[in-house]
Amino acid sequence: MEKNLKKAYYIVLTILILLFFTKDVNIKDKFYKEIKLINNPDELLVLVNKNNQLQANYVPKDLESISLKYANSDKYLKKEARIAFESLSEDASKLGYRIVAVSAYRDYNYQNQLFNYYVEEKGLEYALDCSAKPGHSEHQTGLALDVEGENKDYDNFENSKAFIWIKDNAHKYGFILRYPKGKEDITGFKYEPWHYRYVGIEAANEIYNKKITLEEYLKK
Ligand SMILES: [Zn+2]
Numbered sequence: 001m002e003k004n005l006k007k008a009y010y011i012v013l014t015i016l017i018l019l020f021f022t023k024d025v026n027i028k029d030k031f032y033k034e035i036k037l038i039n040n041p042d043e044l045l046v047l048v049n050k051n052n053q054l055q056a057n058y059v060p061k062d063l064e065s066i067s068l069k070y071a072n073s074d075k076y077l078k079k080e081a082r083i084a085f086e087s088l089s090e091d092a093s094k095l096g097y098r099i100v101a102v103s104a105y106r107d108y109n110y111q112n113q114l115f116n117y118y119v120e121e122k123g124l125e126y127a128l129d130c131s132a133k134p135g136h137s138e139h140q141t142g143l144a145l146d147v148e149g150e151n152k153d154y155d156n157f158e159n160s161k162a163f164i165w166i167k168d169n170a171h172k173y174g175f176i177l178r179y180p181k182g183k184e185d186i187t188g189f190k191y192e193p194w195h196y197r198y199v200g201i202e203a204a205n206e207i208y209n210k211k212i213t214l215e216e217y218l219k220k
Pocket of ligand 1: 139144145146194195196
């Protein structure tokens, strides 16, 4: 009897281990495969990810510079996103939170350099994990930005007071936390507490309330 129990235990354990590894393989298999070229790059709800790529020559038409009150240097967003972000940053600062743009629009060539920099410095695996290949970064849409808080360290933004505020208020301004924790298998990107995407207030509210991603929202 005890022998059988032991056997059953090992069988279950083997199945669990196999499931764990195949899950990981499946996740990696899903991304940068069957890539589609994006045909609606100017739309507010454009989906840019590891399976949907922007053309190399795509540049948003209405890029505007973010006031230096709300950015650490010259940064650009599309007009609507720029206005919404300045309003968010201003309201945050009135409440005592520092939320400043440290990266916003990035063109294809810059993303290419950035990705290759990570490959050279840290290897391909790391680059794929923490950066996007050119054409696959939503920073190229002019609708996404990275922010930092009072600690002036976007990598450590999660531990700022500003993060506690923005994660529950960004949607009121039309922004979503684009790469939430635990949704890596859907977004293809690891958790990034500092990266926000402008989608407009209506979509942002629904995405926030349902705790879903842009990918899930667009499938409805
Ligand atoms: Zn980002």
